[in-house]
Amino acid sequence: DGGITQSPKYLFRKEGQNVTLSCEQNLNHDAMYWYRQDPGQGLRLIYYSQIVNDFQKGDIAEGYSVSREKKESFPLTVTSAQKNPTAFYLCASSRRAGRDNEQFFGPGTRLTVL
Amino acid sequence: GENVEQHPSTLSVQEGDSAVIKCTYSDSASNYFPWYKQELGKRPQLIIDIRSNVGEKKDQRIAVTLNKTAKHFSLHITETQPEDSAVYFCAASILLRVSGGGADGLTFGKGTHLIIQP
Numbered sequence: 001d002g003g004i005t006q007s008p009k010y011l012f013r014k015e016g017q018n019v020t021l022s023c024e025q026n027l028n029h030d031a032m033y034w035y036r037q038d039p040g041q042g043l044r045l046i047y048y049s050q051i052v053n054d055f056q057k058g059d060i061a062e063g064y065s066v067s068r069e070k071k072e073s074f075p076l077t078v079t080s081a082q083k084n085p086t087a088f089y090l091c092a093s094s095r096r097a098g099r100d101n102e103q104f105f106g107p108g109t110r111l112t113v114l
Numbered sequence: 115g116e117n118v119e120q121h122p123s124t125l126s127v128q129e130g131d132s133a134v135i136k137c138t139y140s141d142s143a144s145n146y147f148p149w150y151k152q153e154l155g156k157r158p159q160l161i162i163d164i165r166s167n168v169g170e171k172k173d174q175r176i177a178v179t180l181n182k183t184a185k186h187f188s189l190h191i192t193e194t195q196p197e198d199s200a201v202y203f204c205a206a207s208i209l210l211r212v213s214g215g216g217a218d219g220l221t222f223g224k225g226t227h228l229i230i231q232p
Contacts, residue, residue, distance in 0.1 A: 033219050042120070042203055042222030043158070058219050059115060090157065101146060101209060103158040103220065 003027045006091050006106035010059065013078070013085070013113050021076045021109045023091035030096035033103060036060060037088040047091075049074055050096055059074035086113045116141040118206050120223025128231050135193055135226045136184040137204035144206040147180060147187050148220065152201045162189070162204075165209070194230050201225045 004025040008085075013019045020103030023032065031050050035043035047103045049068040059092040063082025068074055088110050117140040137149075147176045148163035164171045164178045164187065173176050175194075180187040191198055205220040 008154070031121075035219075040224070041225045042118075043220070045219035048219040056218075058138075059221070101207075102148070102160045102163070105159070107157050 004091065004093055004104050004106040005110075006089075006109050009107065009108055009110045013111065016080045017114060018077055018079050019111065021078070021089055021091075021111070023074045023076065023106055024072055025093045025104075025106075026072060027093055027104065028071075029093035029104075030071065031094045032068070033092040033094075034064075034066065034074070034076045035090045035092065036106075037090060042056060044088060046076065085111055087111060115207055116144055117223040118204060118221050118223045120226060122227070123224065124227045126231055127151040127194055129194055129196060129208060131194055132146050132188075132193045133228055134196070135189045135204070135228070136186060137188070137206075137223050138184075139206040140185065141206070141208070141223075142182075142185065143208050144221075146207045146209045147178070148205050148207075149178060149202045150205065150222075151187050152203065152225075154200075155174055159202060191228075194228075196230050196232065197227060199230045201227050 006041035007022045033048040034046040037043050044060050046064050049067045055066050055068050065077045090108045091106040094103045120137045120186050142163045143168035143214050150158035151161045152158040162176050162178050175192045177190040204223045207220045
């Protein structure tokens with residue numbers, strides 16, 4: 001289960017506050033992804049990045065922001081503009097070239113808005 | 115954008131029987147279809163994947179079939195065991211090249227809760 005880590009495991013936020021979720025990987029993967037999982041739902045793509053200093057919006061990017069200053073790190077900021085931020089957030093990474101396209105997931109961060 | 119539908123949402127089978135989960139996708143450009151297993155409280159883990167240049171792939175008790183014309187793909191688990199109980203997700207994506215390469219993010223189905231009855 002090593003290789004991609006997320007912190008914190010649990011996070012509580014008051015309404016109106018921005019919070020940043022950490023995602024780090026030591027797999028030397030170029031691509032990194034952020035997904036949101038709600039109960040009874042599949043994972044939905046928030047943002048992804050294929051290379052350093054570049055990222056793309058996913059299906060539900062509104063109210064979120066990301067940065068990719070280092071290959072190993074892809075932090076996600078949940079802003080106060082996100083109307084319903086309580087969810088389980090999963091980060092993933094994958095190779096960008098070659099036949100192995102598996103996305104490896106981190107253990108997740110459970111965010112609760114109080 | 116891509117839309118993935120997954121059925122059934124819950125599937126209960128007797129231990130030793132087979133289980134089949136079906137998914138459909140909307141974007142004909144999708145060429146990569148992985149299946150993930152997620153146990154309660156844990157991260158999703160890849161169990162098998164298939165690319166659009168093949169119609170079937172098998173790995174021990176698990177197999178996946180793909181029908182590009184109909185835009186659907188299925189997961190087959192034979193000789194089910196208690197440890198197969200979990201939520202299974204199908205997904206679709208576009209690889210830059212079907213032989214491998216960078217991918218956009220995955221579009222997931224809503225999941226199937228597989229229950230193996232002893």
